[in-house]
Amino acid sequence: MATEGTVAIRLTEVEAYAGMSDPGSHAYRGRTNRTAVMFGPPGHVYVYFTYGMHWCMNLVCDAEGTASAVLLRAGEVVRGHDLARARRGATVADRELARGPARLTKALGVSGDLNGTDLLRQGGPLRVLAGTPVPDNMVATSSRTGVGGAGAVHPWRLHIVGESSVSPYRPAVPRRRVRTR
DNA sequence: TGGACGATTGACT
């Protein structure tokens, strides 16, 4: 059955977000109902809804009380291709299944109801597992995607060199729709 | 209470 089973991915691209000191972070303005998870204990997921249709997924890393998050931007599906493709579309190529933050959550079947899930709890709906360490010389850094202004100064986007599942870089776009102001 | 905007994607020219 296509709606059951497990999809596993190997992360190939992430972005780091600090809390109160990072203008690019949702937690920059302090703790709100939405960002409460980021201020919580590490090992939990912060899932947020954006653009009226997409879910993005972060791992909380720092100690409880300190906002922090690592956005999972892209990954390579290593298990559960059929299920991932059932969620993403029958014609989607393997490397496209989780190439991009919203695509990644869709391939994994993650949505807002998993916000705050403990990734370290055995038997939970989501798990994070230790994989093969990536050598430093295979990791490249760049400015964060879609983050402009003062938040762009941090080269906190990390990706594995040569990985075809890394999402294409897009510079921050101020706002396309023209509004009178 | 109202309005602007977003850690994006996919469709279209």
Added chain:
DNA sequence: GTCAATCGTCCAT
């Protein structure tokens, strides 16, 4: 290459 879709959240009245 450009642009619309779509709605939760947050800030300014």
